[in-house]
Amino acid sequence: MxxxxxxxxxxxxxxxxxxxxxxxxxxxxxxxPKYTLGVIGIVFNEDGQFLIVEHVFHPKHPWGIPGGWIGRDEDPAVAVKRELQEELSLEVEVTHLLLVEKTQHNHIDTAYLCRPLGAVGKLSYELLSYRWTTVEEAPTLYNFHVRAVAKAAHILQQNQHNQ
Incomplete structure (x- = not known):
């Protein structure tokens, strides 16, 4: 030194x-080193189901959690709100940071737990459809998505237990 x-x-x-x-x-x-940054939003409804979407551009696992890319100099929590609005016309409140992981070469994903503030509206061109599902009924998802949903479900369980 x-x-x-x-x-x-x-x-x-x-x-x-x-x-x-x-x-x-x-x-x-x-x-x-440069990384790309992604963000997903885990949204649960009142029935304990979480929101999944069918992506046009994800051939390996078309069904997944809604989200997208974090823009240059964009806060990740703002990015997830923007992505859910753009893809699903869905307003959300971001409540918890769930996970941040390096998921691919030079790529980091971030997952947030979000509370819906309304209903799903018009879908963007990036999506074919959406549905609400349980962990048991969910199609094959990316591993990061599975871990994020599990963490979100655990937080929601703890919140219900504490009330």
Whole structure:
């Protein structure tokens, strides 16, 4: 580790020539690994069923949890609300962060528990259909989706038990 004197000199250099530091910072950021970020929203209804959708662009497992990509500089909780609105015309309240995992090469997925604030409306072009299901009746889902649903169900059970 550099001495305090050397670090202080570095600080003074950065303060005198901030554009030099900015250039170094952007070069550093460019060389760092890049990831894509996804988000899903686990939505349960009053009957204890969760929402799944049939995706047009997911050939391996067409049925899954609604969600999508997190945009540049977008908060993940805002992204899940946006995605559910865009795909299902569904307003939700984000209540819990459930999981954050590296699910594929250079891809991180985030799952949130969401409470519906209305009914499902018009579907986007990305979806063929939707339905409410139980864990036992659900079709084959991606492993990340299965873990997220299990965690959401556990939280909901704990909340009901505490009331």
């Amino acid at each position: 550099p001495s305090t004197t050397l670090r202080r000199r570095l600080l003074h250099l950065i303060q005198r020539v901030p554009r030099l530091f900015a250039l170094v910072y952007y070069v550093y950021r460019f060389l760092q």
